[in-house]
Amino acid sequence: MRESASVMAMNLKPRLRHAKQSGGASYRLSQCDQKLEIPTAQLERNGIALLTIIAAPLYRELEVTPMALKLTMFSDFICPFCYIGFEVVRKLKPEFDIELDWRGYQIHPEWPVEGIPASEYRSMDAATQRQVWERIQSLANDAGFAMKPPEMLMNSRRALEAAEFAKQAGAGEAFEERVYRAYFQEGLNIGDAGVLADLAHNVGLSRSELDQALATNRYSMKIKNAALAAHQRGVSGVPTFFVGNFPMVGAQSETVMRQLLTRAVERLDVIQAAD
Secondary structure, three states, X not given: OOOOHHHHHHHHHHHHHHHHHOOOEEEEXXXXXXXXXXXXXXXXXXXXXXXXXXEEEEEEEEEEEEOOEEEEEEEOOOOHHHHHHHXXXXXXXXXXXXXXXXEEOOOOOOOOOOOEEHHHOOOOOXXXXXXXXXXXXXXXXXXXXXXXXXXXEOOOHHHXXXXXXXXXXXXXXXXXXXXXXXXHXXXXXXXXXXXXXXXXXXXXXXXXHHHHHHHOOOOHHHHHHHHHHHHHOOOOOXXXXXXXXXXXXXXXXXXXXXXXXXXXXXXXXXXXXXX
């Protein structure tokens, strides 16, 4: 197999350009077993051998491997819209090859650890609250799961710290789903260390190791740093998603989220192409 280096380059460039234009891909060139040998005579001038080389391996094909789309999500376990956003993103993960970077952001640090009855906390009148929950339940049903209003409003600090523990142990997403479900379907107190230990065990994590992490506040600084990062990025409510530096705020239906992600990826591709 022989082909000049210049011809090889010309044949390769259009394929690279086409692959780059396809968007969201990393490029790897696979090598042939044979090498391109350039005879010494081709590199002689006036009978003097300038150089004898073995050229770099020829490339016979271009393999295009999709890159994961990194999606950063700031959310809190006590936020029903965050639960919806989380599940919608999980449904779209295969389509966009999403790498979800979940960041805990506590929205009600003033709530006591033991929780407060929902009936005692009124941020809106009863009629408005009923309408909001009808909308929440409709979005949840469309996403393929059920939700109900919690009877107790819980402090989420420990749950957010436990999520950092789970993330470090490689079970972040599974644990996050389990905590949301425990709160919005089973009515459990996700501010209780014992409950969190049970939920951790449900996804294959160690009860005792989580207990120790929570007792020593091992991940407290992680939550503070996440709040600082959210503030620096202009986050004022949850859920807030970022693709690169492009924010998407609020829970959306699967159709709308697909459209938003598509636009965000297109904008990101334009910037990367310009670079």
